[in-house]
Amino acid sequence: MAREIRITPSILNADLNNLEYEISRIASHSDLIHLDIMDNIFVPNFTFDFEYANKIITSCPIGIDAHLMVADVDLIAPAYAEIGCASVTIHAEASANIASTLRNIRNAGARAGLGVKPQTAIDAYASFIDSVDMFLIMTVEPGFGGQKFMHEMMAKVRRTRQLIGDRPIWLQVDGGVSLDTIVEASEAGADVFVAGSAVFNAQDPAAMIDSLRNLATSVTY
Numbered sequence: 360m361a362r363e364i365r366i367t368p369s370i371l372n373a374d375l376n377n378l379e380y381e382i383s384r385i386a387s388h389s390d391l392i393h394l395d396i397m398d399n400i401f402v403p404n405f406t407f408d409f410e411y412a413n414k415i416i417t418s419c420p421i422g423i424d425a426h427l428m429v430a431d432v433d434l435i436a437p438a439y440a441e442i443g444c445a446s447v448t449i450h451a452e453a454s455a456n457i458a459s460t461l462r463n464i465r466n467a468g469a470r471a472g473l474g475v476k477p478q479t480a481i482d483a484y485a486s487f488i489d490s491v492d493m494f495l496i497m498t499v500e501p502g503f504g505g506q507k508f509m510h511e512m513m514a515k516v517r518r519t520r521q522l523i524g525d526r527p528i529w530l531q532v533d534g535g536v537s538l539d540t541i542v543e544a545s546e547a548g549a550d551v552f553v554a555g556s557a558v559f560n561a562q563d564p565a566a567m568i569d570s571l572r573n574l575a576t577s578v579t580y
Contacts, residue, residue, distance in 0.1 A: 364552070364572055367390055367424045367531070369555035370382065370559075371406065388568040391422045393533070395426050397501075404502045422444070422446070423446075426553075428453075432449045444469050445470060446492070449464075449471075458490055473487055475495070477497055477512060482518070488528070493531055494523070495531045496515050497512070497533055498533060501534075529550060529551045530548055
């Protein structure tokens with residue numbers, strides 16, 4: 360049986376000076392737009408503050424998948440849900456009260472995601488299985504786009520898929536997803552794929568999304 364595959368391109372590698380056009384090129388082919396929020400504290404990079412992110416979210420023609428790589432995530436995550444994000448993911452390593460923050464995201468109307476960095480074991484957060492709508496397994500160290508896919512993270516993806524079982528929880532991978540790696544990630548159990556460089560460095564970004572989706576969908580389990 361084939362899983363429902365979702366492709367959520369990250370605009371981190373898009374032309375941020377022409378973002379409306381960049382998103383328009385892929386909106387009809389993408390499931391969501393992945394928005395990386397970095398604060399130069401939790402990760403060594405800065406992308407968007409809340410005010411600028413709000414402009415992107417409210418003007419985007421399709422739903423936003425917000426990935427919060429910030430130190431004050433418990434305070435700010437519900438606000439991203441309130442302004443209209445379809446999905447808001449927090450990092451387990453940044454949250455002082457995971458259960459409460461996930462609940463607040465849901466209460467504000469968004470899907471609640473829980474992400475872990477490469478060195479973080481997923482089993483430590485298995486107790487939140489019924490509080491999440493998506494698990495995010497980082498396949499690079501968060502902070503910068505264009506990094507090499509960490510094949511060793513596939514064991515963690517397989518373990519997360521095992522923990523999810525039959526629950527309707529999405530399993531997302533983020534980092535280094537390309538035509539060369541998406542089948543491996545799909546075979547491990549991922550069904551939501553963040554692709555940045557692969558999409559926006561392609562001559563035809565929309566066609567690249569279709570190619571990625573076709574490869575991931577070709578995997579059965």
